[in-house]
Amino acid sequence: MPAFEYAPAPESRDLANLKPSYRPFIDGEFRDGGGEPLKTLNPATEEVLAEVSTASDADLDAAVKAARKAFEKIWGPMPGSERAKYLFRIARLIQERSRELAVLETLDNGKPIRESRDSDLPLVAAHFFYHAGWADKLDYAGYGPDPKPLGVAGQIIPWNFPLLMLAWKIAPALATGNTVVLKPAETTPLTALVFGEICQQAGLPPGVVNILPGAGDLGPKLVEHPGVDKIAFTGSTEVGKLIQRQVAGTPKRLTLELGGKAANVVFDDAPLDQAVEGIVNGIFFNQGHVCCAGSRLLVQESVADEVLDKLRYRISTLRLGDPLDKNTDVGAINSREQLGRIRELADSGEAEGAQRWTSPCPVPDRGFFFAPTIFSGVHQSMRIAREEIFGPVLSVLTFRTPDEAVAKANNTPYGLSAGIWSEKGSRILWTANRLRAGVVWANTFNRFDPAAPFGGYQESGFGREGGRTGLEGYLDV
The missing domain is CATH 3.40.309.10 (Aldehyde Dehydrogenase; Chain A, domain 2)
Structure with a gap:
């Protein structure tokens, strides 16, 4: 019997609202970066999608200072019930813009639109909804009465799930009262920068989330910055080992989610x-x-x-x-x-x-x-x-x-x-x-839920993300 032939059914790339250029998101606004601009490619066609202004050392300093100020003056002292409102807003805005974000993710990353649309984006929103629910219940999370946030979290994410890894990192950090400086992967920065727009739409206070696109040399600078209290990294085992060496001997907290050979x-x-x-x-x-x-x-x-x-x-x-x-x-x-x-x-x-x-x-x-x-x-x-x-x-x-x-x-x-x-x-x-x-x-594989902790052993890293257990990495317990 002849196989079915599928007629092309392309999603419109116009839905991505692709801009010719993107800029770092620092202290609640988009700014020209002082670093060397990079071009992000569509891996399916090798065409240039956009030019991305990258962060310099001065931009990194400004982002960390903005995050520190927001942590001490606004976000850290804010009641959990108020923080939750912002997280719920972000989750709903992600749902409203999910089609745009899915197309943009597929253009920048190369993954099939069915996966971006049906797997990634629903999970992204779910992580913000889930952690919004924890924001005013931290006293009951099992980490003692009145657990405190760590401060400024430096987060580095990979290119395989750009927006989902952002959600895995940012949602628990914000729910527990920390502020964030996040570096997206060099080849897939676009949805992370659009997330900056969502933060503006949600009315998130300036400095709570900062997003710094850049090449590979920006990551080590973020790890070494003295104004950062916590590093969360997802990526290769080789880079994870380098980060562990950088953090050794400092008071910084560290979680690593690295490679695997399941x-x-x-x-x-x-x-x-x-x-x-x-x-x-x-x-x-x-x-x-x-x-x-x-x-x-x-x-x-x-x-x-x-x-x-x-x-x-x-x-x-x-x-x-x-x-x-x-x-x-x-x-x-x-x-x-x-x-x-x-x-x-x-x-x-x-x-x-x-x-x-x-x-x-x-x-x-x-x-x-x-x-x-x-x-x-x-x-x-x-x-x-x-x-x-x-x-x-x-x-x-x-x-x-x-x-x-x-x-x-x-x-x-x-x-x-x-x-x-x-x-x-x-x-x-x-x-x-x-x-x-x-x-x-x-009897299944690749099933994920925001309430289930995820992480590894040995050269796959340490610490957990998701669930009640994942909150610990962002609390001083």
Whole structure:
């Protein structure tokens, strides 16, 4: 039977209200930055979207001073019930502007519009709604009577979920009475700067939120700034280690959410069709640009061939292409640099003897695209089984016994997430108790909720974001 052909269904890019230029947001207003301007690209077409004015050392000083003043004079002393009103306003404005923000995120990041619209934006609003509810209840959060905020939080976010990572950072910081200086990723600053407009719309007092776009050298300067009391970073393990060294010996608080190499464990009694959907979601969601992606598939030997056959068929139906097309399943890789890393690691898998299978889907001539790829016959010594690829590449290993599955799953320096597929609740609980991972999903993958804490162990970082536990990182307890 012939496959269905999908006519193009592109979302209008006009909805993004794209401006020719963007500026840093400092002390409640947009200002010309003193740094070297940068151009942000659409990774699907390689076209320049906008010119972004970046922050200089003087701009960083001004932002930290504004945040300190707002913390001491306005936001810190403000009753939690009043802070909550601002957070609720921000959440509602995000909902009102969600279509605009989703299109802008897709243009700047390369992820499919369906994911920006249906996953990212609802979660962004949910985080502000959830933390607004905590703002006047901190006395009952389990951190003692009258817990105090830390002060000025310096926050650095990555390019894979630009607006969602902003929400993960800013919402709990504001709910607990801190003020913020946030640096978005160099390649994806646009939705963070539009968030500055939302802060203005919500009437947020000047200096409570400051947003400083810039290149990679701005992050270390923010970390080292003496006026910052807390650093929250999401990104690579390598950069996280550098930040930890910078903060060592200072009174600054630190939380790190770093890389991962998650194991997705499929037992022989698993609902295989359901598992295949979870595997696909676990590694190909957001082009694999997910710290907790299920990039290592561990399948019990007796069902390995069947799972691989089903998986290859399912992946061959994924549509790769224009991220603004509502039919697209896999969008563009965020940058040329990241595409080069994915290609290099995939080539190493072939060179080390793994069997490569790549989806036969057509790949656009322009833009940064990489077709979904599976490696079978993978051994634990191979780079594709050890290193975070951060792209649409799946490494498949097999196991015979539950003990072997746990041993292989834990054979990694990371510890951010894991998945288990089985129809036996006892087996799921037995395995989950033995996996060294901050988040373990059962018969699902990549499910998030603002009320559930998220974070890792070992080289995946420390501290938690979300839920009651996530409040602790912004309180002096």
